[in-house]
Amino acid sequence: VALLSFAWALTMLGMPARSEGATELSRTLPPSTWVALSPLPNQGQRASSALGVNPFDNQFVLAGRSDGALMRSADGGSTWKVAHGAGAPIQTIAFSPTKTGFVLAGLGGLRGGGALASQDGGLSWGPVSGLDGRSVRAFGFALTLVLAGTDRGVYVTADGLAWRPSGLSTTSIGALTVSAIHDPVRVVAGSNLPSRSGVPLFQSTDGGVTWLTLKTGLTGKLVSSLTAGHLPPASTSRPLGVGTKTGRLTYAD
Numbered sequence: 001v002a003l004l005s006f007a008w009a010l011t012m013l014g015m016p017a018r019s020e021g022a023t024e025l026s027r028t029l030p031p032s033t034w035v036a037l038s039p040l041p042n043q044g045q046r047a048s049s050a051l052g053v054n055p056f057d058n059q060f061v062l063a064g065r066s067d068g069a070l071m072r073s074a075d076g077g078s079t080w081k082v083a084h085g086a087g088a089p090i091q092t093i094a095f096s097p098t099k100t101g102f103v104l105a106g107l108g109g110l111r112g113g114g115a116l117a118s119q120d121g122g123l124s125w126g127p128v129s130g131l132d133g134r135s136v137r138a139f140g141f142a143l144t145l146v147l148a149g150t151d152r153g154v155y156v157t158a159d160g161l162a163w164r165p166s167g168l169s170t171t172s173i174g175a176l177t178v179s180a181i182h183d184p185v186r187v188v189a190g191s192n193l194p195s196r197s198g199v200p201l202f203q204s205t206d207g208g209v210t211w212l213t214l215k216t217g218l219t220g221k222l223v224s225s226l227t228a229g230h231l232p233p234a235s236t237s238r239p240l241g242v243g244t245k246t247g248r249l250t251y252a253d
Contacts, residue, residue, distance in 0.1 A: 037077040040065065052093030054121060056100055062122045064090025064105060068113070072122045084125045088113025094139035096146075102160060104128075104146070106136030112151065117160055130163030131155060137192070138226075140178040142185040147208055149173030149189055156208045166208035171200070175226040180237045183207070188214070188240060190223025199223060199244055220244025 040048065040063055050064035063071040063080070068087030071080045088109035096102040101121040107113025114131040118124060131148065138149040148155045153168035154176065174192025178185060185207035191200035200223060201214040225243035232239065 038079060040071050040080050041082055042069075050090045050093045050105070052095050052103060052105075052122075054095050054103075055097050060121055062093050062103065062105075064093050066090070068107070070105060070116075070122065070125065083118075083122050084116065091135070091137050092139060094141070096141055096160070098141065098143060099160075104139050104148075104160060106139065106148065108135045108137075112136075115148065115163075128157075128161050128163060130157070137174050138176040140176045140187060142178050142181040142187075142207065144183065145185065145207055147176060147178065147187055149176035154187070154189055154204075154208050154211075167204070167211045168202060171202070175223050175243075177226040177228045177240065179228045179240055180205075182236065186237055188226060188228075190226055190242070192222055192224070194221040194245075196221075199242070201242070216242075218242060218244060220246040 046069075047066040048063055049066050052062040054060035059074060059076045061073040061077050062083070063073075065071070066089045068085070068089055069082060070084035070090060072083040073080045088107035090105055091108045092106040094104050101119055103118045103122055105116040105125070107115060112133040112135040114134055115128045115136045116125045117128050131150070134155070135151040136148050137151075140147045144158065146157050146160050147166065148163065151172045153171055154166045154173055155163045156166035157163045168189065171191050172193045173189045175190040176187065178187050180186035184205055187204045187208055189202045193200070199216055199218040199220050201216055202211045203214050204211045222245050223242060224245065225241075227241040228238040229241065230238065
């Protein structure tokens with residue numbers, strides 16, 4: 001979460017192409033204030049493992065726990081209600097930026113929990129098809145398709161409900177983002193497992209049909225997070241933020 005937040009801040013501030021660690025960030029980011037939110041229902045010792053904010057109304061927030069429970073807040077996190085009972089651990093929550101009320105939750109666990117979908121902003125949930133047995137770590141939205149990063153590569157769907165494999169099947173994907181949402185859709189994915197040949201970053205410029213390894217010159221052996229910033233003027237692709245094991249954040253076209 002910290003890496004993604006820092007990456008977004010760099011875009012908004014118009015930082016140079018590379019920022020070397022937390023010391024540099026502390027000199028450039030504006031002061032921030034944090035307020036403690038109410039505890040989640042029946043939290044106990046369970047970890048909060050994922051958060052999602054509705055892009056159409058930021059008062060609606062979802063939180064996922066390591067025991068598989070999903071909590072929903074309609075007042076910006078002041079109060080919470082259980083939206084889905086315990087199950088496989090929640091690893092990621094992602095609201096669609098174009099389809100009001102549609103949200104996905106990626107599940108983990110030893111056997112892979114697949115994913116859940118909600119079409120009413122997180123009030124009710126149901127399983128999707130095609131991701132059974134997969135550990136789902138990340139989602140990315142384009143205008144005409146949705147992609148998921150899993151322990152066995154990338155999966156794709158047109159409606160968010162019926163999924164199929166879309167390459168990199170021998171690679172564990174821990175982070176994924178869509179940098180060009182219009183056709184041809186451009187996707188960048190990163191592996192969460194160490195690589196001996198540089199940062200394991202992959203790019204598809206055809207919506208996940210084919211993939212190529214990106215040669216970036218970054219340091220680190222795995223990718224911990226990916227994010228895409230605002231679309232610059234006169235450009236069709238958004239700048240990328242990459243978090244690696246070294247803690248560095250780099251932006252590239």
